[in-house]
Every structure is written in structure tokens, then in C-alpha cells.
Amino acid sequence: GQQLNQSPQSMFIQEGEDVSMNCTSSSIFNTWLWYKQDPGEGPVLLIALYKAGELTSNGRLTAQFGITRKDSFLNISASIPSDVGIYFCAGQPFSGNTPLVFGKGTRLSVIA
């Protein structure tokens, strides 16, 4: 089946630093989504991307839908302790009612 390769697996950064993570696939996706999961919670949608080349921001978060439709990145600027969590990318291979494909997640730790 289709897979998403998400990297890095984990990151340890100092508070105030910028963070970048990405997802790649060998297949084309119509939609890219980025989620954050806090301990003991379900994933929360951060950003949704629908068009190749689209660049979207949500506060300190910025994500882009790759031109080839096979990749996406998420940047977090000026990290703060509450950014700690697991970030998942997810893609929808086809339009309509098709299950999402999830990456394996990036575990972010922020050192104050």
C-alpha cells in the first residue's frame, strides 16, 4: 500500500529554535494534512493543504504542499515548551472518500 516517509523520527531542540520536518511519498497525494498529538489525547489538525505549491501558515506553523504532489514540510518557528508532542503528516491519495495514509510521526522535545 501507499506509505509516507516522515523525518526526522525525533528531535530535541532548545526553546526559541526553529523546527522543520517533512514527509515524502512515491505516490501522488491530493491532500496533505499535519496533525499534533499531545500525550493522552487524540491528534489535532494543524494545517490542511489542497494544492501543489500551496504554502499555508497557522500562527508559528507553516506548511507547504510540494510541487510534485509527493511531499510536504512543516516548519515551527520560535519553538516554545508547549510545542512538545508528536507531529503526524497524513495524505489523501485520491479525492473523495478515501482513507488517509499516515506517517510514522516526529516526536518533538523542547528544552527550556
Place this chain on the structure above:
Amino acid sequence: SAVISQKPSRDICQRGTSLTIQCQVDSQVTMMFWYRQQPGQSLTLIATANQGSEATYESGFVIDKFPISRPNLTFSTLTVSNMSPEDSSIYLCSVEGAGGTQYFGPGTRLLVL
């Protein structure tokens, strides 16, 4: 976005028993999904549940082990049957939003002894 609740939030169960997890949404939705998240892992889709039809199961998941009900457009249940320790996971329901997005419930944390 939809507001989704799950019951129970967590449970500890004995092997061989069954647990039914409930998922309630605050608005009518066509598609609901059930996922499993094993410790330290990503999300794996168990099945898609549409109201009025049989659930569609992903490879590796069968109806006898994970029966699903979808009696109306705001509610679904997932039963984990004849549990073993390998079923210890977080079980999450989600609903489809606009543009192919999905919104997740808080999850049910299951420990099987």
C-alpha cells in the same frame, strides 16, 4: 470542526473478554473511521463505518474481532472481541470534515492483562 467524544476514556480488561467503545459526534456525518494506535506507533485504520451499510475493514482486521455498529449519523461503536494483551492500544474514532480532513476523538486507552 466536529466535537467528538469517546467512552470509555480508558479501561483495563482481562484477556478473553470484550469491550465496546462508543463514539459520539455533535453533528451528522456520513463517514466515521476507527483507528488503532499501538504504543509509540502511528495510526492504523481498522475500518470505515458508513451509516446504513456494513463497515469496510482494512487488511488485517476482521469483523469477528472488531464488530462495528453505525446506527445513525452521529454515533458508532467498535467492539474489541476476545481480547489478548496484543490488543492493548489506543483506539480512536474520527469523522470526515470538509476537503478530506479528519477530526479525531480523544481516544480510548485499553490495557489487556
